[in-house]
Amino acid sequence: xxxxxxxxxxxxxxxxxxxxxxxxxxxxxxNQRVLLVDLDPQGNATMGAGINKAELKxxxxxxxxxxxxxxxxxxxxxxxxxDVLPANRDLAGAEVEMVELDHRExxxxxxxxxxxxxxxxxxxxxxxxxxxxxxxxLCAAHGVIIPMQCEYYALEGLSDLVxxxxxxxxxxxxxxxxxxxxxxxFDPRMMLSQQVSLQLEEHFGDKVFKSIIPRxxxxxxxxxxxxxxxxxxxxxxxxxxxxxFGKELVQxxxxxxx
Ligand code: ATP
Ligand code: MG
Numbered sequence: 001x002x003x004x005x006x007x008x009x010x011x012x013x014x015x016x017x018x019x020x021x022x023x024x025x026x027x028x029x030x031n032q033r034v035l036l037v038d039l040d041p042q043g044n045a046t047m048g049a050g051i052n053k054a055e056l057k058x059x060x061x062x063x064x065x066x067x068x069x070x071x072x073x074x075x076x077x078x079x080x081x082x083d084v085l086p087a088n089r090d091l092a093g094a095e096v097e098m099v100e101l102d103h104r105e106x107x108x109x110x111x112x113x114x115x116x117x118x119x120x121x122x123x124x125x126x127x128x129x130x131x132x133x134x135x136x137x138l139c140a141a142h143g144v145i146i147p148m149q150c151e152y153y154a155l156e157g158l159s160d161l162v163x164x165x166x167x168x169x170x171x172x173x174x175x176x177x178x179x180x181x182x183x184x185x186f187d188p189r190m191m192l193s194q195q196v197s198l199q200l201e202e203h204f205g206d207k208v209f210k211s212i213i214p215r216x217x218x219x220x221x222x223x224x225x226x227x228x229x230x231x232x233x234x235x236x237x238x239x240x241x242x243x244x245f246g247k248e249l250v251q252x253x254x255x256x257x258x
Pocket of ligand 2: 125
């Protein structure tokens with residue numbers, strides 16, 4: 001069955017898009033059929049997958065507002081070997097325009113239904129807010145992957161996100177659960193990183209992925225070439241960590257299904 005996962009954390013700049021793009025590419029490299037959904041008006045996942053957000057004929061904006069079909073907006077990422085439902089700044093207007101519409105929180109879910117059987121994974125890159133767009137992601141998904149930087153303030157925002165996930169689970173989407181927390185931009189030399197990392201393990205136990213993504217400049221450079229980091233420099237430590245994470249995720253899904 002297709003797995004639909006949101007990459008979410010309402011904090012900005014914590015590595016959501018880097019995780020979404022690199023996980024998509026890592027899964028594609030192990031022969032998984034992947035659709036990457038860019039649910040952020042910044043369009044960073046779109047650009048990171050090598051698609052020019054300024055030249056879109058149609059995008060997720062048209063799809064959410066019922067002005068276009070998903071299959072017409074969908075594009076192929078050649079550098080990543082996965083499909084992309086792209087976004088650009090048009091999407092910023094959707095937040096307001098959707099207020100008028102019926103079933104506004106489930107529009108992405110409805111749109112995905114037409115293509116979901118063509119994929120093993122649908123990964124949704126959420127914007128840095130607990131907004132109507134993120135709510136659409138959470139309503140469409142089976143689970144949430146939460147990238148976290150191991151720093152003092154990281155834990156503060158986490159309870160808001162966990163509460164939101166609980167509410168969506170109770171009221172809108174009984175399928176939704178936390179798949180796991182992924183430690184990203186990790187710097188093992190920092191005592192604080194180690195401490196927060198341990199706190200996460202104590203508090204969330206098995207929900208913390210074993211894979212840890214280190215801070216790695218090659219991952220940060222890759223988006224400007226429109227190539228996912230795992231393909232941009234496969235030998236880099238950051239790339240290898242995302243490859244490991246992809247395998248761990250597949251394994252975790254197999255174990256929970258069994
Ligand atoms: P936003 O909330 O704005 O959508 P985000 O959570 O999607 O941000 P990213 O865009 O993935 O975060 O990452 C923020 C910045 O950190 C980017 O410049 C990215 O290249 C860089 N970055 C992400 N992960 C790493 C890493 N492991 N090592 C080094 N740089 C990283
Ligand atoms: Mg982002």
